[in-house]
Amino acid sequence: MGIEEQDQLRVMEQVPEDAVGRRMLCNGERATVRYVGTVPPTQGLWLGVEWDNPDRGKHDGSHEGVRYFTCSHPTGGSFVRAKGVNFGVDLLSAVKQQYEVELDQVNAEEIMISTKTVNKIGYESILEKQRPVDVLQGLKVLNLSNNNLMQETLLQISHLPRLETLNLSSTGLSVIEFSDALPGTKTSAFPALKVLFLDDNKITEWTVINELEKLSALEQLSCNRNPLMDLEKNCKTTRQLLIARISQLEILNKMVVLPKERRDAELDYCKKFGRAWLQAGGHRDPQLNRPSEEFTAQHPRYLTLIQKYGAPEEGELKEQKCFALKNQLWTITFECPDDPDRKPIQQKLPGSMMVRKVKGLLYGLLKIPGAALHLSYISPERAGIEIELDNDLKPLQFYSIEDGNSILVRWS
Numbered sequence: 303m304g305i306e307e308q309d310q311l312r313v314m315e316q317v318p319e320d321a322v323g324r325r326m327l328c329n330g331e332r333a334t335v336r337y338v339g340t341v342p343p344t345q346g347l348w349l350g351v352e353w354d355n356p357d358r359g360k361h362d363g364s365h366e367g368v369r370y371f372t373c374s375h376p377t378g379g380s381f382v383r384a385k386g387v388n389f390g391v392d393l394l395s396a397v398k399q400q401y402e403v404e405l406d407q408v409n410a411e412e413i414m415i416s417t418k419t420v421n422k423i424g425y426e427s428i429l430e431k432q433r434p435v436d437v438l439q440g441l442k443v444l445n446l447s448n449n450n451l452m453q454e455t456l457l458q459i460s461h462l463p464r465l466e467t468l469n470l471s472s473t474g475l476s477v478i479e480f481s482d483a484l485p486g487t488k489t490s491a492f493p494a495l496k497v498l499f500l501d502d503n504k505i506t507e508w509t510v511i512n513e514l515e516k517l518s519a520l521e522q523l524s525c526n527r528n529p530l531m532d533l534e535k536n537c538k539t540t541r542q543l544l545i546a547r548i549s550q551l552e553i554l555n556k557m558v559v560l561p562k563e564r565r566d567a568e569l570d571y572c573k574k575f576g577r578a579w580l581q582a583g584g585h586r587d588p589q590l591n592r593p594s595e596e597f598t599a600q601h602p603r604y605l606t607l608i609q610k611y612g613a614p615e616e617g618e619l620k621e622q623k624c625f626a627l628k629n630q631l632w633t634i635t636f637e638c639p640d641d642p643d644r645k646p647i648q649q650k651l652p653g654s655m656m657v658r659k660v661k662g663l664l665y666g667l668l669k670i671p672g673a674a675l676h677l678s679y680i681s682p683e684r685a686g687i688e689i690e691l692d693n694d695l696k697p698l699q700f701y702s703i704e705d706g707n708s709i710l711v712r713w714s
Contacts, residue, residue, distance in 0.1 A: 317347065317384050323454065326351065327388040331358050334450050336371035341381055348381040354450055374474070374504075438462060445469040447499070453477050460491035467497040471524075476504040480516045485602035489516040497522040505530045511547045512602050522553040538695065546571035547603060566693050568607050575601055576614040586613040615687070632698070632705040636664065640712055644668070653699035657691050660698065664711060676712045679703055 318324065321335045328351075337350030353359045356375035363371040363379045373379040442464050446455075451473040459465070460480075480489035496519050505528040514520060525531070525544070534540045544554055545567040551559050582597035591605075598605070608614075631650040638644040647667055651660065661675045677691040679701065688710065691701055703709070 317349070318389060321349070321389070323452070324389055325449070327390065328382055328386060331355060332450070333358075336363065336373070336379065339370070341365060341370065347384060349384055349387060350379060350381055352378050352450075353380070374476075439464065441465055443467045446473060447471040448473070450474050453479060457491075462492070464494050465492060466494050466519075468492070468495055469499040470503070471499045471501040472503070474504060475500065476506065476510075478505075478510050478513050480513055483516045485512065485599050486606070487516065488518045492517055492519075494519055496520065498524070500525040500528065502527045504528070506533075508543070508547070508600070511544060512600075515548050515602060520548065520550055523548065523551055524555050526555055542567035542570055546607070549603060549606075569611055569692065570696075572604070572607050572611060573614045573619065575604060576619045579604060579608075580619070584613075615689070632703070632707070634698075634703070635706075635708040636667070636711050637708050638668070638711050646708075651698065653703070654697045656695060656697055658694035660691075660709075661694070668711065668713075670713055674714050676714070677709055678712075679707050679709045 317338060321338050324335050326333055326335055326349075331353060332355075333351040333353045335349055336352050337348075339348065339350075340346070341348045341350075350363060350371045352363075352371070352373045352375075356373075356378035358380070359373070359375070359378040360380045362373045362376045363369055365381070370381075371379065439462070441462055444459065444462075444465055444467070447469045448471075451470065453475075456470075456478065459468075480491050482491070483489040495517055498514070498517075498520060501524055503525075505525065507530065510530070514523065523544070531537070531540055534543070541554060545551055545559055545564055553559065579593055579597060579601070582594040583591075584593040584597070585591045593605070631652055634649055634651050636647045636649065649663070649667075651663075657677065660677065664670075664675060678688045679691065680688055689701060691698075691709070693700075
């Protein structure tokens, strides 16, 4: 069947020209149109659709060895006739219907509203303000949750200049991309967006989080129950990675991001990916620091973070051999450099012991309850360099402390 014949069928069966990508309702089930055309050897026009409920479908978009469209689920697609399909009304058309007057009436000298005649003078400015596109320019909150969305849909609404809150939860999104901005730069999309909900989606890649860093105004993010959240064994590690990758976040998953939490997250991020940075061409000398484009794309904030905190030292990048160190006891000497009258104290501690537990031990040994302890250590291999134990939730082995090292104890 030729293109002209298919167009005739579209008209006869009242299928919109822009049907592909449109949402539809059929027998109470919602779907997205992925294909419009013939399916030999049958006659007539078919709609290839991807159902919101994959159990409603029969295949993945292929029929008798021919692929007509692609589905995200192997049984999410099927073909239906246009009869009985409800395409609904798109948002712009609904707004236009609300304001009733057609745009071509602007050229008339007199305009009929109900039974009264009004002059055209000054009417252009009124109608201009009531155009659908201009009505949406003031939109501040948009809830699209529980609708099947694609990357293309985001692009269609990304120009809204005053949109501050966007709910995209349960929309099936797995990809978000702002191609107008390179890694480390800001996108022109969603210029006023402060609050974004991405809960219950199909996000599996950190590249999506990197793209969110391109949003110039983003302050609050909720992204619970995505596959990405389960990639790390420790949920606190996942939270740290999210905070480190998005510089302006103030609230993450309904919890405030405190300055200390951000600092700890960014420092841990530098250490976690420090070895990969060096292997990709990174260097502690700024003039020789040329990491690969691949590394920069995967970690667009890394260079900014090492400029902020300094490049991690070699000792901080040692691979943690937890299996070997877990039960090994180290002899650690605790010294109080600000109180020379206190004698050094030696203790045997496991490398897996958390910094906060070490502090708890020291409260008893030093008898200084209520004081804020600050710990650091000096390795014999790097004389004169003092490394702060700045994260209470990390084990001693994280800081590459070894048997025989000294830990300096200060308090305030």
